[in-house]
Amino acid sequence: MAITGLIFVGFILAHMYGNLMIFAGEEAFDEYAEHLRELLTPMLPYGGALWILRIVLLASLVGHAYAAFALWSRAGKARKSRYAVSGVAKSLFVSKAMRWGGVALLLFLVFHILHFTTNTIQINGDFDSPAARLVSSFEVWWAVGIYTLAVLALGMHLLHGVWGAGMTLGLNTSIAAAERLRIAAVLIAVVTVVGFLLPPFAILFGIIP
Amino acid sequence: MKLTLKIWRQGGPSADGEMVTYPIEGVSEDMSFLEMLDVLNEELIAKGEEPVAFDSDCREGICGMCGLVINGQAHGPEVTTTCQLHMRSFSDGDEISIEPWRAEAFPVLKDLCVDRTSFDRIIQAGGYISANTGAAPDAAATLVPKDDADRAFMGAECIGCGACVAACPNASGMLFMGAKVTHLGELPQGQPERYARVVSMVDQHDAEGFGGCTNLGECSRACPKGIPLNVISQMNRDLQRAKLGKH
16 A cells, blocks of 8 residues: 555656646647657657556556555454444544545546546547647636645645555654654645646636636 | 443343443542442442443553543543543533443453453464573673663553554554564564564454554554554564565
């Protein structure tokens, strides 16, 4: 769970960097998208590197979800009779939202791929250029709304997820290490949320034409 | 004080249980929680009813025998054991629910008593050191750095009460196990069996039917000895090293 999660963290940061290319102009963004497909050619066929990445990500997703559901079902078997009075909730909301938050993110992922990757869901017109697709979609307020909710859910998932990954990998072995881990989790979550929300809001408010 | 108690009554391991309401009067705020239950039991016996079964031993907060889920919290509202919880933590007229630890690895024996021998089996699997017995060794024969000694002692403070399991939404016993792994792993005497220990203990923990850890920290917050969550991370690190053969 920790290792597949950290693969996603790496992917998400790279994805965010790619999104921010829109601030360099539509041409730069399209060029970046094209370069992703040309990555490592001619050693790999056109789009080969991208497909390798997709396979790694899909395998990570299967591993991550399998581990999550295994833990979930193990928890159910470990306590079959529930408490009559449930405890005073002390854990952070973000920590308790990992399971249903993860399922929500999975549903968003399906929507996101249908929207931007396969172009099955078209919002505000059909364009061949990835940049034009991005800009036209985020001129629609409810599209920005959906993506904002998803990015906030992702930030919440990261807040607990990065912390939990550090715990599982044995990085928290002192009070100081726990602090470093918490700071890393908050930093990654904040950078992700801000980095992903900048392009859609810049488009919505007309900063990017 | 006048209180309304809602207590889990269960005739035996396979009997169905239910919450039963008992009003109680004349409770002093200086009574410990268990003394308050003693008073209730005397009243029940006087009326010819079955007293409420609950575990206790030292009543000094050091043996780990007592343990009740009070108003949904393991050991109640204070960070202490149930025996060291006093009635001044409650108010006149309160309704207090009292339940046993709930986990499949801690089956209910009767009322509020649970069987925690699964913890004993985890200790038997690896929570020990092998040493020649005989005359006590010279005190300075094995030097231990102060920081290591402090961390070992922090782990050794675990009294094995099981509040961590009771409070964990996954019913995991990892804080208990992590405390023992850290306690012995920080000391020179614990080194020879360090990596075999963690593998055996984790295997036994999983075989007993405890849940897995999702790093929520409810265990540490419920722990009457304040054992920090980082002992679980220590255990994970030792387990990885054991599995990867890096030792």
